[in-house]
Amino acid sequence: MPIRALIWNENRHEQSNALVRQIYPQGIHGEIAAALGEAGGIVTQTATLDEPEHGLTEERLENTDVLVWWGHTAHGEVKDEIVRRVQERVWQGMGLIALHSSHFSKIFRSLMGTPCALSWREAGEVERIWVLNGNHPIAAGLPEHFEIEHEEMYGEPFSVPEPLETLFISWFEGGEVFRSGLTYQRGAGRIFYFRPGHEAYPTYHDPIVRRVLGNAVKWACNPASAWKRVNEAPNVPHDKAPVPLEVKGPRLHADGEEGYR
């Protein structure tokens, strides 16, 4: 059964900027969908900010294995209610690939619990990405390092939690470094942050970058059925305990009561 990827894009630069439109005539989301199509075993849909519910209805998320996210100028326009919905689905097992400027997206920040800040520069400099574990599924088919001729610089400190795995570190021509490939687990969901992808450069046309995107979607897909109760706090009554008990001492709660939240 193919993996169901949903590519979400803010889709604003493509409307407002001729240069971006020229690089990505189908939108960044369209180009990423094409890249994932080439990877094999992935079926794609796309969604954008200006669609109703940002294209992220309950039903659509239910039918998504991995969500790919690209946002930049309009993080603040994404409704909190939709962010909570996406977050809940990640906890239940949906994978999330956060790309480039999505480090500041509400969804990524809410899953990290940290500022996710960094330093940056738009000077078209060379980015060289070093692969720390070439045998990781996300690195399948990659060389030991690869270069992107023109990229925006992101520099450390990148204020994120220590990851599960540091997969990529970038070297920038101007002298900075950045952890550009990081994995996380949040509830049943796997998360991959991947740095490259400034909208002013044709990064998502790069065959190695496209390879990473396909690998990442495959890695982030959790075939288990959704962990629907991940956000619940069930009461286990004393007589239904694994080792049944008599109640001792005083009590505040009545039997079978819901916990406070």
Next chain:
Amino acid sequence: MPIRALIWNENRHEQSNALVRQIYPQGIHGEIAAALGEAGGIVTQTATLDEPEHGLTEERLENTDVLVWWGHTAHGEVKDEIVRRVQERVWQGMGLIALHSSHFSKIFRSLMGTPCALSWREAGEVERIWVLNGNHPIAAGLPEHFEIEHEEMYGEPFSVPEPLETLFISWFEGGEVFRSGLTYQRGAGRIFYFRPGHEAYPTYHDPIVRRVLGNAVKWACNPASAWKRVNEAPNVPHDKAPVPLEVKGPRLHADGEEGYR
């Protein structure tokens, strides 16, 4: 210079329930303040939900090294604005000790990025806490394991991110287990989650529990000055780069511009 601890308590059960009032006549916050006073080297203040700004003004947080948090029935009443303020201070370096039912507090959940759910039972059963690293600062002076005669049960799965260190695991009489001491780092701030402390039992009168509280506050205190820029994304112009550059390729941003958020 002594560590400045601020103990925050919802302080609702103490008003509404005679049993809790009898166990904690000074409030849970008062009892914890007394415990920290015994630890030496810590000066304490307290704050409660019903004070203006929940007692958590900018100025007060500025002058707090470690915040201790106890909440249960009224997590939803804590204002989002205050939660963001506390979160920002943790990122800057303030320590946070989240106690017992605070697993579901807005502040703890927002720093973890996960549901922080668990199963539970109020049956006054025995909790036996095993110490995984007796040489950790938080375990200073503790025995290899210790018991609390009556406690509320919390059971796994506890949906939190994999911690920096798993320090304590609890065994419950009714058959469950729980990771009851976990450390995290978020930005410059250290976080410790400590499970015991159901309001219907005199847990915070227990000398070993009091010892853990004092140790945890000392561990969580970051003597460095606040990381004020932890949430900023500074632009580094091409001519101020560590290796100065000429701009290459196209650009979207003008020099010195703020990044999008």
Next chain:
Amino acid sequence: MPIRALIWNENRHEQSNALVRQIYPQGIHGEIAAALGEAGGIVTQTATLDEPEHGLTEERLENTDVLVWWGHTAHGEVKDEIVRRVQERVWQGMGLIALHSSHFSKIFRSLMGTPCALSWREAGEVERIWVLNGNHPIAAGLPEHFEIEHEEMYGEPFSVPEPLETLFISWFEGGEVFRSGLTYQRGAGRIFYFRPGHEAYPTYHDPIVRRVLGNAVKWACNPASAWKRVNEAPNVPHDKAPVPLEVKGPRLHADGEEGYR
């Protein structure tokens, strides 16, 4: 292509003890091989301590995707040279499942870098295993918790490094707890420690335990080709650097020289 699992067993209790022989007439290795055979997609071979090179020749390890290890009384008889060979293959990408008393095997200890000690008791007590992330591949098809009627107790502190993921925690009837399912990454190799399996009880006949074994082998299999150079320290000459350099300052090494080890 099926996963090639090799089950290594010390195979001593089966020779010396009638009880163990009765529980495992084909040896523990034979029973585990049968369990893996049921999982589907896995082909198995077995090897034992008393075979030449302990059954772990270079060629055999080359053709193994995942090694399953059970040892107890004769850890000291495993030759250091063979341990180094196995360790090197794990670094290159072979998975390793360390079972029960293998916590003290040379191979597990050498990969952890810690004592891997614990407390223990052989009293036939109940072990209840709690699953912390039911959506992890190793937990596929498991209930929220499961019991083994008679098991040896292992108690914390278990002196291992903080794992990648804590998957299982055991509750013992006698009052102890233990992290009974832990994942690690060492080089390109994935490692899973799984606690149950005392030779005096029919643990590996338990259908849930068998399920874990099959899941773990599938999880630990790294489909990438071996990372042959994982143990090499290549010199990158100044004129072959990604950014070619002139040599500056003094030097100790001549061009193209091997590094010291």
Next chain:
Amino acid sequence: MPIRALIWNENRHEQSNALVRQIYPQGIHGEIAAALGEAGGIVTQTATLDEPEHGLTEERLENTDVLVWWGHTAHGEVKDEIVRRVQERVWQGMGLIALHSSHFSKIFRSLMGTPCALSWREAGEVERIWVLNGNHPIAAGLPEHFEIEHEEMYGEPFSVPEPLETLFISWFEGGEVFRSGLTYQRGAGRIFYFRPGHEAYPTYHDPIVRRVLGNAVKWACNPASAWKRVNEAPNVPHDKAPVPLEVKGPRLHADGEEGYR
């Protein structure tokens, strides 16, 4: 009470090479001892390879809080017995600072359980070290990044386990990156790997590098008394269990017996 640091140095280049002798007339160990002396609160001793027992007697290690290690050409000459002795003391709580080429030392490799390999080049290039958490004790007083004018290059992949914290990442003029400050916990002992320090350059005369050394020794010092039983596997008899038990089912071990190793 001051921290007792012991600086161990191979001390071979200082004998064989006039350049190194000129840079470090007191030996690398002597220079590091001087640096630690400036940090305040640290008393130092030194030990070298050619002393009896490499200067690392049981008694001396007993009286050491933090061991600093520098080795390069003679890793293989360090006796396995001494390595095991040092490893045991780290497990018990002694801190370890592994410097530069000590990535390939027996003691560091044995504590990591991985190859600890990397790529390298001796071309006197610039190393720029980025600080990922300026509020970490090891980074106290450091700027956001600092440069070493001439250093040996070490490049990723550095085959070590995922650390507790990634503190520093280096940018090299020739195009590589390296995780140059990593923290680990092994048993009760804290470990810090710090990259800079090629013997052909005056790196340990650099005031910022000296500052890191002092900070690291203070961070790695564990004030708790030694965890003497970290390597033991105590039996807990059924009648001495936290919850006393009757023995059920069959048994292989007699009461009070030592476990197998």
